Each structure stands twice: as C-alpha cells, then as structure tokens.
Amino acid sequence: MATVKAVLRKKKNPEGCYPIAIRITKDRKSSYLGTGQHIEEKHWDEKNRCIRKSHPNANIINNFLITKIAEANKKVLEAENNEDYQTVNAIKKKIRQNKKINxxxxxxxxxxxxxxxxxxxxxxxxxxxxxxxxxxxxxxxxxxxxxxxxxxxxxxxxxxxxxxxxxxxxxxxxxxxxxxxxxxxxxxxxxxxxYPFGKGKVQIRIPESQKIGLNRKEIQKLENATDLTEAQQNAVHVWLISFYFAGIRVGDVLKLKWSDFNDGRLVYRMNKNSKLVTLKTPDKASAILNRYREKYSLDNDLIFHYLKDIDLDDSQKVSVRTQTITRNLNRHLKKVATKLGITKKMSMHIARHSFGNISGDKIPIQMLQKLYRHSSITTTINYQANFIHKDADKALDSVINF
Missing domain, CATH: 1.10.150 (DNA polymerase; domain 1)
Structure with missing residues (x-):
C-alpha cells in the first residue's frame, strides 16, 4: 500500500527556506511532488507534518496542504485498485496526468x-x-x-x-x-x-558580443577635458573612478563612501555577488577624490552625492534610482565625447571595457581575474579575448607582408 505525506525537503533555496513536498512511498521507494511552498525550518512541525502557528500564513498553507494530500491520496487509491502493478513513479505520473501546471x-x-x-x-x-x-x-x-x-x-x-x-x-x-x-x-x-532544450531541440548559444573600449589617447582626452558643465565634469569623474579601479560597476561607484578608503586602499563589497574587494588607490583616483573631499561635507559619507537622499538599505529604491542616474550619466558622457571628438559610443559600462582594452595581454590572466572579480578564470579568458589581438596581428603580417 502506498502512503502519502507532507514533508520538508532538506535542500534550501538562496533565501534559506526549504521546499514543502508531498512524498509518495511504495515498496520502500519514494517520489516527491512539489507544492511550490517554501518556509524556514523553524516553522515546520515534523511530528504533525504541518506548518506551526508561528508562521503568519500557517492556516492558509495547512489548508492548501490538506487539499493536495487529499488529491494525491485519491489518485493513489485509484492506482492501487488497478489490477496491474504500478510503481511509485507510475503513481506519481498518474497524479500529474490530469493536472495542467501553468x-x-x-x-x-x-x-x-x-x-x-x-x-x-x-x-x-x-x-x-x-x-x-x-x-x-x-x-x-x-x-x-x-x-x-x-x-x-x-x-x-x-x-x-x-x-x-x-x-x-x-x-x-x-x-x-x-x-x-x-x-x-x-x-x-x-x-x-x-524538456524542450538541449541537443536536437532548442539549443541556446550565446552569440559573441563586440566589446569596444577607449584607448589611451581617448582616456587622456577625458582626463584633460576643460570647458565642461558641472554635470558633465561629474559624469567624467564617475567614469574615471570606475576605470581607475579596474572597471568597477556604476552601482558600486555611486555607493562608494569615504569610510571605504583606508591606508591608501579601497575596500568595498560588490553589489552583484557580495565579494569583498580591496584595491590600491591610484594617484589619479586620489586627485579626483580630493576634489570631492573639498567640495562636499562628510555628513553623508558618500563620495558622489547622487544617492544622498536614498535609504541605502532599501535595495529596491537604490536599484530604481541607480538606473535613472546611469541614464543621466550616459547622456552627459555622450555630450562630452562629442565635444572631445571621441567617436566611440560613450557610456558608464565601457569604463570596464576600456580597462580590458588597455591591459590587453600585458597582465597575467590570473591577475586580471582578481582585478575583474570574476568567479571563474574562464569568464576572464572569454572577456579578455575581445581585447587581445597582438598574436593574431603578427600572424596576419607574417603572411601578407612580402
């Protein structure tokens, strides 16, 4: 006889919650049906196989589980009454047959x-x-x-x-x-x-994207730019700080604080993957930072004041505001590029590409992985392949220069 019970699976999700499933057991073999519900382990009553009252939605989820168990029991009884022997997986399949998952x-x-x-x-x-x-x-x-x-x-x-x-x-x-x-x-x-994906079905191949960064002369134009509006100059400074620190993302630049700098080093935690990063503060970056230290009071601790009126603990508001700020920065950077005769498409993101373009094959790939904060060296190799041309150029010249 097959049995049906609600259980808490032991594989937690990124939020630290565990999935509730319906377990069907027959002949000492079990199969599981997901319910789509996740809870913290402390809210699960293992003895009674239900949600504890401490959970804010305990009654609703428990009623939902009762319904699901009843549906599964009904199908199990139908399968058991069938003259043909059915495995636990066959029973599970029967439960799903009449159920269209949206x-x-x-x-x-x-x-x-x-x-x-x-x-x-x-x-x-x-x-x-x-x-x-x-x-x-x-x-x-x-x-x-x-x-x-x-x-x-x-x-x-x-x-x-x-x-x-x-x-x-x-x-x-x-x-x-x-x-x-x-x-x-x-x-x-x-x-x-x-499953519709994979060999012989729908295969997802990520096309190679062209990454174009500024060269040395173009960056020097930005460094020496004059006759800019205050908004344009601020945009250039944000871009240069990103570039000087190996292309840190604009969202991280906007949240940089004076307290992140100690003993000539920047120490910050990346927003994208929460990695802790520490980098030397280059002299060029110090020159820009000193200008802002003189310009703004330290009340807010933020170096750039674009997020000064936002609660930095409110990640949703920070995300929305960062998108708006980035659009405005990109708009100012495009105007600066036109003034300086830079024909490449200017944006905050190409600060990272520009670092890759200038570093080329001059820096060992392991060090670039550290500077880029990539988890996998394969990611660094693929990224840097956009900017390493010396060997290919030499190979081409060796053939056609006769």
Missing part, C-alpha cells in the same frame, strides 16, 4: 525569488520579458505540455523578425524560459521527459 504560475515563483534576493533590476527586466511572451501567446496561461520546441522556434522568429530584437536579446528570453522550466523540474512540478 508555466506563468511557476514564473511568478521565479520572480518572487528574485524579489526576495533583492535582484530588483533583474526582476523588472524579466517581468517585462514575460509580458512580451504573454503578448506573443495572446493568453495568460500556458501548460508545460504546450511549451514545446515548435512553440519556442515560433517565439524566436517572432522576436527576431517581427520585433527586430538582436540575437543576444532573443537568447536572454530563451534563457529565462529555460530557467523557469528548470525551476518547475526542481520543484517536482513537471517531468524532464518533455
């Missing part, structure tokens, strides 16, 4: 995870992409049975030809859909059997 319900779980991890910019971006997917489908629900290779190919064509999206943007949509599908699999909501 892709967008799992997408909401994914978005909620992003919000809980305070990935607000990614949340906004992926919410927009899901709206675009709904617009293509012309409906708000999609079962995973319908999410197949032909549908994804049509969506790919729609983005490329109807919406004129770049191949890289199309890849981002497909990666999002794949991420949500993988979440559904990990939560035991769908089987991997219908």
């Amino acid at each position: 892709f967008f319900a799992v997408a909401d779980m994914h978005l909620e995870n992003l919000k809980n991890r305070e990935k607000h910019h990614q949340y906004d971006t992926e919410l927009g992409r899901l709206k675009k997917f709904k617009s293509f489908l012309r409906k708000n629900e999609l079962s995973f049975n319908e999410l197949n290779v032909p549908l994804l190919k049509k969506f790919e064509t729609y983005l490329l030809h109807d919406k004129k999206r770049s191949p890289r943007t199309v890849v981002n949509y497909l990666i999002l859909i794949r991420t949500i599908y993988n979440l559904a699999i990990s939560e035991s909501l769908v089987d991997r059997g219908r």
Whole structure:
C-alpha cells in the first residue's frame, strides 16, 4: 500500500527556506511532488507534518496542504485498485496526468525569488520579458505540455523578425524560459521527459558580443577635458573612478563612501555577488577624490552625492534610482565625447571595457581575474579575448607582408 505525506525537503533555496513536498512511498521507494511552498525550518512541525502557528500564513498553507494530500491520496487509491502493478513513479505520473501546471504560475515563483534576493533590476527586466511572451501567446496561461520546441522556434522568429530584437536579446528570453522550466523540474512540478532544450531541440548559444573600449589617447582626452558643465565634469569623474579601479560597476561607484578608503586602499563589497574587494588607490583616483573631499561635507559619507537622499538599505529604491542616474550619466558622457571628438559610443559600462582594452595581454590572466572579480578564470579568458589581438596581428603580417 502506498502512503502519502507532507514533508520538508532538506535542500534550501538562496533565501534559506526549504521546499514543502508531498512524498509518495511504495515498496520502500519514494517520489516527491512539489507544492511550490517554501518556509524556514523553524516553522515546520515534523511530528504533525504541518506548518506551526508561528508562521503568519500557517492556516492558509495547512489548508492548501490538506487539499493536495487529499488529491494525491485519491489518485493513489485509484492506482492501487488497478489490477496491474504500478510503481511509485507510475503513481506519481498518474497524479500529474490530469493536472495542467501553468508555466506563468511557476514564473511568478521565479520572480518572487528574485524579489526576495533583492535582484530588483533583474526582476523588472524579466517581468517585462514575460509580458512580451504573454503578448506573443495572446493568453495568460500556458501548460508545460504546450511549451514545446515548435512553440519556442515560433517565439524566436517572432522576436527576431517581427520585433527586430538582436540575437543576444532573443537568447536572454530563451534563457529565462529555460530557467523557469528548470525551476518547475526542481520543484517536482513537471517531468524532464518533455524538456524542450538541449541537443536536437532548442539549443541556446550565446552569440559573441563586440566589446569596444577607449584607448589611451581617448582616456587622456577625458582626463584633460576643460570647458565642461558641472554635470558633465561629474559624469567624467564617475567614469574615471570606475576605470581607475579596474572597471568597477556604476552601482558600486555611486555607493562608494569615504569610510571605504583606508591606508591608501579601497575596500568595498560588490553589489552583484557580495565579494569583498580591496584595491590600491591610484594617484589619479586620489586627485579626483580630493576634489570631492573639498567640495562636499562628510555628513553623508558618500563620495558622489547622487544617492544622498536614498535609504541605502532599501535595495529596491537604490536599484530604481541607480538606473535613472546611469541614464543621466550616459547622456552627459555622450555630450562630452562629442565635444572631445571621441567617436566611440560613450557610456558608464565601457569604463570596464576600456580597462580590458588597455591591459590587453600585458597582465597575467590570473591577475586580471582578481582585478575583474570574476568567479571563474574562464569568464576572464572569454572577456579578455575581445581585447587581445597582438598574436593574431603578427600572424596576419607574417603572411601578407612580402
């Protein structure tokens, strides 16, 4: 006889919460059905297999679990009454047969995870992409049975030809859909059997992107620029500080504080991956910082005052304001580039590319990995490949210079 129980799985998510699942056991073999619910371990009553009253939504989730267990028990009894022997996986499959799992319900779980991890910019971006997917489908629900290779190919064509999206943007949509599908699999909501990604199906290949950075002469133009408005000069200073510290991201530059600098070094924690970084403060960076030390009082501790009126602990507000500030900085940088005769597209992000362009193959790849704060050296190799041309240039010259 098969048994059905609610259990707390032991694999916690990035927020430190554990998934609640329905466990079906037969012949000492178990299989699990995800419920989509996650809680902290302290809220789980192992003896009674339910949510403790200490959880704010205990009654709602417990009623939900009772319903799910009842549904599973019904299917188990039907399977047990069948004359043919059925394994636990066969029973699990029967429970799912009449249940259409909505892709967008799992997408909401994914978005909620992003919000809980305070990935607000990614949340906004992926919410927009899901709206675009709904617009293509012309409906708000999609079962995973319908999410197949032909549908994804049509969506790919729609983005490329109807919406004129770049191949890289199309890849981002497909990666999002794949991420949500993988979440559904990990939560035991769908089987991997219908998985539409991989060899012979929809293969996601990230196209190589062209990364263009400024050269030495162009950066010297920025360093020596005169006759700029105050807003333009501030934008140039933010850009140069990013460049001088090996291309730290604009969101981190805007949050730099005087207290981050001690004994001639910058020590800060990256917003993207929470890595702790320490770098020497170059003389050129010190010259800019000293100007701001004289210009502003130290009441706020922030070096650049773009975020001075924002609660830095409110990650959502900081994310929204940073996006607005970055757009304004980029607008000022484009005007500066026009004044200085720099034809390359100017933005805050190419400060990082410019460091890569000038470093070229002069710095050992392991040191570049440290400066870029990459987790994997493969990422550094792929990134720096955009800027290392010496060997290829020599090889070309050796053939055609005769």
